[in-house]
Amino acid sequence: xxxxxxxxxxxxxxxxxxxxxxxxxxxxxxxxxxxxxxxxxxxxxxxxxxxxxxxxxxxxxxxxxxxxxxxxxxxxxxxxxxxxxxxxxxxxxxxxxxxxxxxxxxxxxxxxxxxxxxxxxxxxxxxxxxxxxxxxxxxxxxxxxxxxxxxxxxxxxxxxxxxxxxxxxxxxxxxxxxxxxxxxxxxxxxxxxxxxxxxxxxxx
Numbered sequence: 001x002x003x004x005x006x007x008x009x010x011x012x013x014x015x016x017x018x019x020x021x022x023x024x025x026x027x028x029x030x031x032x033x034x035x036x037x038x039x040x041x042x043x044x045x046x047x048x049x050x051x052x053x054x055x056x057x058x059x060x061x062x063x064x065x066x067x068x069x070x071x072x073x074x075x076x077x078x079x080x081x082x083x084x085x086x087x088x089x090x091x092x093x094x095x096x097x098x099x100x101x102x103x104x105x106x107x108x109x110x111x112x113x114x115x116x117x118x119x120x121x122x123x124x125x126x127x128x129x130x131x132x133x134x135x136x137x138x139x140x141x142x143x144x145x146x147x148x149x150x151x152x153x154x155x156x157x158x159x160x161x162x163x164x165x166x167x168x169x170x171x172x173x174x175x176x177x178x179x180x181x182x183x184x185x186x187x188x189x190x191x192x193x194x195x196x197x198x199x200x201x202x203x204x
Contacts, residue, residue, distance in 0.1 A: 008047055010040035022059040073122075080122035084114050089140055096157055107134055107146075107153035 010016070016039045023031040037043065088110060096103055111130045134153060138144055147154045 006048055008049060010043075010045040010047060013039060013041065016040040019055075022055050025059045025062055026055075077118065077122045080118045081128075083121055084117035085136065087117060088114050089137075092137070092141065092144070092155075103157065105155040107155060110137070110155070 016035070019031065019040065020035050022028070023035060034043075034045075091113070092105060092110075095105075107130050111128060111133050114128060114133065130153070134146055134155070137155065138146060143158045144155050145158055147156060
């Protein structure tokens with residue numbers, strides 16, 4: 001039992017706030033319940049200096065452990081990010097090397113691949129801004145060039161720029177040709193007469 005002569009009276013709100021912080025960090029339900037009924041001044045609480053110091057030390061130890069774990073998690077995610085980025089470089093190089101034709105990489109796809117791989121490696125996520133990822137890829141792979149098509153960003157190897165553009169133009173030509181044929185067919189169906197006697201005649 002603590003001698004009454006060694007007890008101190010709680011006289012400041014600073015002490016009240018400090019005790020509340022300790023209780024929340026330590027998840028001390030008994031202390032939290034006590035403080036929830038009013039501040040230490042209103043309750044005329046008393047404390048023993050040695051017990052208060054012990055409480056502070058306990059809180060400090062828990063915080064240190066939490067911070068160390070947070071640092072470990074951060075380091076793990078950073079390492080996972082480095083590995084994922086290296087694998088992304090390798091994927092681009094291997095795709096290019098094993099392909100006979102031109103390759104076009106969508107920045108959105110590469111970004112999604114990176115984030116999924118980080119999550120697999122560290123059970124965490126490192127969101128990466130696509131512009132930042134593009135800059136990193138262009139810096140590490142000098143032969144890679146970026147082209148913007150509306151809101152889409154495409155990455156193409158320099159030697160494939162010509163074939164890639166030709167491929168895109170060919171696709172557009174086919175698409176437009178198909179649409180033009182549809183327009184022509186719709187025009188014929190809706191505006192040209194099906195039978196000679198149904199022809200539109202203009203009366204003066």
